Amino acid sequence: MEPIVDAEQARKLSLFRPLGYQRNSCGYCKSDNGSASYYTSSVSVRPAHYESLVNRGWRRSGTLYYKQNLQRSCCPHYTMRLEASAFTPRRDQRKAINRWNNFVLGPEYIRRAAYLCPKTREEKKRRKCNFDLLGAVHEAEYSNVKRPIDPKTKKHLEPAHRFEVNLEGDSISQAKYELFLKYQTTVHKEDASKWANKDFKRFLCSGLTRSPANPAKSDEKKLGSWHQCYRLDGKLIAVAVLDLMPTGVSSVYIFYDPDYEQWEFGKLSAVREIALAVEAQYQYYYMGYYIHSCQKMRYKGTFRPQYILDPETYTWDPLDGELSKKLDERPYVSLSRDRQSDSNPGDDRSEADAEINDEEVSLFDLHMPGALTMDEVKALDLDHWLLLVHGTFVHMIDLVGWEKMPLDNPQSVKGIIAELAAVLGPEIVRHSAVVLFD
Numbered sequence: 001m002e003p004i005v006d007a008e009q010a011r012k013l014s015l016f017r018p019l020g021y022q023r024n025s026c027g028y029c030k031s032d033n034g035s036a037s038y039y040t041s042s043v044s045v046r047p048a049h050y051e052s053l054v055n056r057g058w059r060r061s062g063t064l065y066y067k068q069n070l071q072r073s074c075c076p077h078y079t080m081r082l083e084a085s086a087f088t089p090r091r092d093q094r095k096a097i098n099r100w101n102n103f104v105l106g107p108e109y110i111r112r113a114a115y116l117c118p119k120t121r122e123e124k125k126r127r128k129c130n131f132d133l134l135g136a137v138h139e140a141e142y143s144n145v146k147r148p149i150d151p152k153t154k155k156h157l158e159p160a161h162r163f164e165v166n167l168e169g170d171s172i173s174q175a176k177y178e179l180f181l182k183y184q185t186t187v188h189k190e191d192a193s194k195w196a197n198k199d200f201k202r203f204l205c206s207g208l209t210r211s212p213a214n215p216a217k218s219d220e221k222k223l224g225s226w227h228q229c230y231r232l233d234g235k236l237i238a239v240a241v242l243d244l245m246p247t248g249v250s251s252v253y254i255f256y257d258p259d260y261e262q263w264e265f266g267k268l269s270a271v272r273e274i275a276l277a278v279e280a281q282y283q284y285y286y287m288g289y290y291i292h293s294c295q296k297m298r299y300k301g302t303f304r305p306q307y308i309l310d311p312e313t314y315t316w317d318p319l320d321g322e323l324s325k326k327l328d329e330r331p332y333v334s335l336s337r338d339r340q341s342d343s344n345p346g347d348d349r350s351e352a353d354a355e356i357n358d359e360e361v362s363l364f365d366l367h368m369p370g371a372l373t374m375d376e377v378k379a380l381d382l383d384h385w386l387l388l389v390h391g392t393f394v395h396m397i398d399l400v401g402w403e404k405m406p407l408d409n410p411q412s413v414k415g416i417i418a419e420l421a422a423v424l425g426p427e428i429v430r431h432s433a434v435v436l437f438d
Helices: 007-011 047-054 091-105 107-116 121-129 133-138 174-187 197-204 258-263 265-279 295-302 319-329 335-343 349-353 374-378 413-424 426-430
Strands: 014-024 035-041 058-061 064-068 078-083 163-169 224-232 235-244 248-256 284-286 306-309 316-318 386-389 392-395 432-437
Touching (some): 035 413, 047 058, 047 235, 047 248, 047 426, 091 107, 091 258, 091 265, 133 265, 174 197, 174 235, 174 248, 174 258, 197 248, 224 265, 235 265, 248 258, 295 319, 316 319, 319 335, 374 413
Parallel strands (some): 248 284, 386 432
Antiparallel strands (some): 035 064, 058 064, 163 224, 235 248, 306 316
C-alpha cells in the first residue's frame, strides 16, 4: 500500500495540535476573563504558512499560536504592518539612531575622523537635507567604520566601542539566557524562578522552520526564526527575535541589557528591522499586535505608514484617519462591517452575540470575526485533511466513527477539527496536518 504522503511532501507540511477556544485574564487592563482567543500549538510551521496566518490575525508565542476574538475581548489585538520602503523615520527615531552612533563612535573618534577623512561639500549638503536610513543604521557598525592611520599615534584610528550586529539562528546560548533573565527581572520585575533555561528555550528559541538563503540565488531570502544579536566590545547587549517570512519581517520580541536602557533599544531595533526588510527585499514589517487603548502600544503607530488588518475581511486599512478616530470611540472596529451596516442598518448580530456564553457553545455560534462559517468549513472536504498518528499520515475519514460525528459539537473529534479549520482558513488546511494523538 502506497503511503498517503511521501517524505518530501511531509517536509512541506505544517503541523497543528488544536487546543481550542479559551477565555483568560487580560494582561493589559487586568480584567479577569476579559480576553478570548483560539489556541493551537506546533513545533513545525513553515514560514509561508505562518505568513498566511499572520495575515489572518494570528500571532505566536514560542510554540503556542493564537488568534484573538477581537469582538469579545476587552482589549482587542489588531494586526499591524507597514510597507518597509515607504517608511520615513520621525525626528525622535532619527535622534535615537544618531545618539547611539555618537555613543559608539565617541567624540574623540568623530573629531579626528572629520579631520582625517573630511566629507565633501556635496556629502555634507546631502547629509543635512536627507536622512539616509540605511546609512545611519550601519554607520557605527565596526565593519563600516573608517579606520585611517592617525599621524599622531601612527596607529589606526579606533572608535570608542566596537559595535557588531549579526543574524543567527534562534538557538539557545548561556549568554542569551543570562541577558534575557537580567532583562525580565529588571525591566519587567519578574521573579527569576519563572524563567528556567527550558522556559526561555520554549519562548524564544523554538520558532518557525528555518532555511538560510542560498548565496548562489540572489533573489532567495532567509526564512524562519532568527536572532539579531547586538554586541558591544564583544559583549552581548541585545537580542531581537525575528520571524522572516516570504514577504515580511515580523518582530517577535526584543530583550536587552538594562544598563543600556537610556539608548531606547525599542526604537533602535524597530528601525534596524525596517532597514533589514528594505535591504533584503521583504515588502512588509510587522510590529506585532496593536492595542489602541493601551498607551504603551501607541508608540507603534509612530512608525508610519501603519496599516491595520480588518478582522472580518482581512483587508488592510490605514491606522491614521477614520480608523484611529473610531478606535478612540469604541474598542472593536471593522471598517468593512461599518460600511456594510451603513447600507444594511438592520444588522444587529453583535448585540445578539453578546448574550452567548463563549465556553459553552460551538465556535460557529460565536460568529468569531474572520472565522469560516459552518457552510464554508463543510466545503473544505475535512474527510481528507491529513492526520498524523504515531508518525503515520492518515485521512480524517479513516477515524472510526468519523462520518457519524457531529460537526457542530465542540466535544467531538470532528467538531474539534472543524473549529481548527475555521480559524486556520482554507489555504493552511490544504498545506497542513493535524496532530491529535501522541
